[in-house]
Amino acid sequence: MPIITGNYIPPGIFKNSDASTIFAATLRKVEMPVYERERIELSDGDFIDLDWSNASSETDKLVILLHGLAGNTSRPYMRGMARTFNHQNWDAAAMNFRGCSEELNRFFRSYHAGASDDLAEVITHILSLKKYSKIALVGFSLGANMLMKYMGENRSLPKEIIGGVGVSVPFDLAGSLGAINRMRNFVYAKRFELNLKKHLYARAEKFPEYIQKNNISACSSLRDIDDLYTSKAHGYKDASDYYKKTSALGFLKGIKKPVLILNAKNDSFLSPQCYPYEIAENSEYIHLEVPSYGGHVGFVTKSNNFYHEKRAIEFIESL
Structure with a gap:
């Protein structure tokens, strides 16, 4: 069109x-x-x-x-x-x-x-x-x-x-993540990161056998979170595999x-x-x-x- x-x-x-x-x-x-x-x-x-x-x-x-x-x-x-x-x-x-x-x-x-x-x-x-x-x-x-x-x-x-x-x-999820991680978007990226960490801390309390709070705290970016949780919890090898396939x-x-x-x-x-x-x-x-x-x-x-x-x-x- x-x-x-x-x-x-x-x-x-x-x-x-x-x-x-x-x-x-x-x-x-x-x-x-x-x-x-x-x-x-x-x-x-x-x-x-x-x-x-x-x-x-x-x-x-x-x-x-x-x-x-x-x-x-x-x-x-x-x-x-x-x-x-x-x-x-x-x-x-x-x-x-x-x-x-x-x-x-x-x-x-x-x-x-x-x-x-x-x-x-x-x-x-x-x-x-x-x-x-x-x-x-x-x-x-x-x-x-x-x-x-x-x-x-x-x-x-x-x-x-x-x-x-x-x-x-x-x-393009990988490309968009790169865009969000630009310095001009620091505040947005940090807000997403903190919101997702809050969600993951609650998940760690319910599922301590799968994820620990110290590993969540160590994440310093959205990609870290996708490597630690989003990809693994949903059957993908890592963040790159998740971005490519979804x-x-x-x-x-x-x-x-x-x-x-x-x-x-x-x-x-x-x-x-x-x-x-x-x-x-x-x-x-x-x-x-x-x-x-x-x-x-x-x-x-x-x-x-x-x-x-x-x-x-x-x-x-x-x-």
């Missing part, structure tokens, strides 16, 4: 990538009804918590939302997207990845950027409700990588899935349903490989939009309905 330049121009200071990224992630307030939580029992004996936000009237349309690294369904970007779809008569099911709701999951493993089998199980459960004839997927950052991997894998997608939207997609870039050519990719040019978390121009130009299903501004999931507007929310509902309803 032709590359979409978009017409997004943020107000004032939000042309700065850090201002838009930080405001959207930490300062934005999104008012909406309280989620209704449902616990899904997975086939391997673990669980995932889904948080539901329903439209004001009965509908057969549903959007499934996938959060980013160290995130959950309470993040402003998740709530904002749920609200946008609810207002257009779509129910929303916001997925907390394993270990990301208030309760630690049952197993040593948790979630990662390529855990598309968990998404598949959630979709199977939702289809068993026999309520929805149209299902859309919207993912953010790590969750967007998972979404694109799921849609491009050699699997038969349910006919109810009409398409997906990925916002700030780190298609990066969605390797699955894009397999996508056979419409997707919109919204990656800002000034997103300091993304490497050049995260803008798959050539693949998009040669695909009838991939719509790549690269606005000049937006930072990382920071498409701020003068209203509290952000640009990526407007584009997501426009794209999905056009299918």
